[in-house]
Amino acid sequence: MNKPSNPHTLAFIGAGYVGLVSGTCLAEIGHTVVLVDNNESKIEKLKNGHIPIYEPGLEDLVKKNVKEGRLTFTTSLKKAVEQSEVIFIAVNTPPMANGKADLSYVAGATREIAEAATSYKVIVDKSTVPVKTGERVLETVKQYNKHGLDFDVVSNPEFLREGSAIEDFMKPDRIVVGVENERAAKIMREIYEPIKAPFIETNVNSAELIKHASNSFLAMKISFANALARICELSNANIDQVTYGMGLDSRIGKSFLNAGIGYGGSCFPKDVSAFITIAEDLGYNFDVLKEVEKINSDMRELFIQKIEKALWITKGKKIALWGLAFKANTDDMRNAPSITIVEKLHKDGAIIAAYDPEAKHTAKEVLGDKVQYVSSKEEALKDADALVIVTEWDEFKNPDWEVVKKSLHNPIIIDGRNMFDPKEMEKLGFVYHSVGRG
Ligand SMILES: NC(=O)c1ccc[n+]([C@@H]2O[C@H](COP(=O)([O-])OP(=O)(O)OC[C@H]3O[C@@H](n4cnc5c(N)ncnc54)[C@H](O)[C@@H]3O)[C@@H](O)[C@H]2O)c1
Numbered sequence: 001m002n003k004p005s006n007p008h009t010l011a012f013i014g015a016g017y018v019g020l021v022s023g024t025c026l027a028e029i030g031h032t033v034v035l036v037d038n039n040e041s042k043i044e045k046l047k048n049g050h051i052p053i054y055e056p057g058l059e060d061l062v063k064k065n066v067k068e069g070r071l072t073f074t075t076s077l078k079k080a081v082e083q084s085e086v087i088f089i090a091v092n093t094p095p096m097a098n099g100k101a102d103l104s105y106v107a108g109a110t111r112e113i114a115e116a117a118t119s120y121k122v123i124v125d126k127s128t129v130p131v132k133t134g135e136r137v138l139e140t141v142k143q144y145n146k147h148g149l150d151f152d153v154v155s156n157p158e159f160l161r162e163g164s165a166i167e168d169f170m171k172p173d174r175i176v177v178g179v180e181n182e183r184a185a186k187i188m189r190e191i192y193e194p195i196k197a198p199f200i201e202t203n204v205n206s207a208e209l210i211k212h213a214s215n216s217f218l219a220m221k222i223s224f225a226n227a228l229a230r231i232c233e234l235s236n237a238n239i240d241q242v243t244y245g246m247g248l249d250s251r252i253g254k255s256f257l258n259a260g261i262g263y264g265g266s267c268f269p270k271d272v273s274a275f276i277t278i279a280e281d282l283g284y285n286f287d288v289l290k291e292v293e294k295i296n297s298d299m300r301e302l303f304i305q306k307i308e309k310a311l312w313i314t315k316g317k318k319i320a321l322w323g324l325a326f327k328a329n330t331d332d333m334r335n336a337p338s339i340t341i342v343e344k345l346h347k348d349g350a351i352i353a354a355y356d357p358e359a360k361h362t363a364k365e366v367l368g369d370k371v372q373y374v375s376s377k378e379e380a381l382k383d384a385d386a387l388v389i390v391t392e393w394d395e396f397k398n399p400d401w402e403v404v405k406k407s408l409h410n411p412i413i414i415d416g417r418n419m420f421d422p423k424e425m426e427k428l429g430f431v432y433h434s435v436g437r438g
Pocket residue numbers: 013014015016017018019036037038039042077090091092093105108109112126127128129158159160161162266267
């Protein structure tokens with residue numbers, strides 16, 4: 001990859017999934033980056049060479065850029081702002097009880113940046129925020145900067161996916177930059193110069209909307225496929241065949257048409273509900289997104305019912321659970337379907353032995369002792385009354401079926417990710433339940 005012709009000094013406020021990956025990647029392409037987090041233990045870990053999250057390839061890239069002197073970590077936002085020309089806000093925007101995005105972290109970081117700045121800064125919002133947040137950020141900066149400095153506020157939403165975050169950042173489908181003047185636009189073009197992707201310049205409000213619109217549309221595709229799966233079950237059709245037939249139409253596309261237990265994670269659930277409230281506040285009733293949410297939560301409920309139907313009584317039964325993370329290749333447990341499933345089964349008195357290759361520690365924080373955390377997929381199966389598959393990890397794709405059958409009390413599998421062919425499973429002697437295969 002080419003180096004930028006004009007490297008910049010960048011600060012990232014928030015060293016989470018987005019800040020850590022984006023900051024590291026921008027260091028890798030040649031900028032000088034300081035990552036700030038007010039979570040002291042996170043920064044301490046990073047300084048000692050430990051990566052606080054699981055993300056394939058990230059550890060090596062962080063180490064390389066630290067060694068080459070382009071990447072540093074600090075808890076001092078003030079120092080980071082002083083030494084950087086461009087400040088990216090990559091803090092969390094979690095959902096509140098009413099569905100709205102909690103913007104207090106964005107507001108807090110903005111105020112701190114304004115108070116610390118002693119020269120012109122470009123403030124780039126990378127967090128996912130409601131449309132018109134940029135206007136509020138600019139007002140806040142003006143209120144709290146005592147020196148009356150010049151600032152530009154830019155929106156640069158992030159589209160990376162956990163599990164393939166580095167690849168997504170380095171080879172994105174597009175780079176979206178919402179910017180109101182040429183001075184900031186030029187700096188943003190220079191920052192992203194080495195990354196070969198369509199560079200879309202819009203106004204700030206449009207950039208903010210692109211992010212919520214994209215995530216909500218993708219969630220809608222998943223819910224559409226899940227609604228179809230329900231129809232397939234009622235009509236003896238097969239969802240794989242239906243979505244394959246649909247997906248070959250280039251106007252529709254194959255991706256995000258997988259039926260199963262629905263979407264989870266830190267983005268889709270919160271972004272869909274935030275978008276509903278954003279639209280409501282603007283005076284538009286985005287009913288289709290309410291239905292997207294309903295279909296999604298129904299899928300989790302339906303999956304639990306499938307488990308209950310297959311086992312008749314769950315009280316006292318031992319269930320082997322493969323996967324806890326909200327999807328494969330991440331340790332992220334935020335809004336993972338496994339939480340709803342485990343909580344219900346535990347409440348009903350089932351004993352759950354769960355195996356996840358990476359999410360054991362994050363899952364423990366959420367599920368505590370509702371689950372026995374085991375160290376291999378085989379260990380989970382021992383004397384279990386059924387196997388329940390919740391996350392589509394690669395290592396679950398080709399198990400030794402003889403071992404699975406021998407370990408289970410009953411050869412029952414309830415698969416929330418449609419990982420296997422029902423006919424094959426039947427041939428192998430399993431009672432196999434999946435989603436939407438007639
Ligand atoms: N996780 C994803 O896959 C993803 C993808 C695209 C966009 N986003 C968006 O990016 C944003 C960040 O998401 P994330 O998953 O990285 O969140 P995260 O919770 O993993 O990280 C946020 C970090 O910000 C830190 N922080 C909060 N306030 C701070 C402050 N004032 N000073 C210093 N540090 C502060 C927190 O300690 C935390 O480490 C969210 O708006 C999210 O919606 C996330």
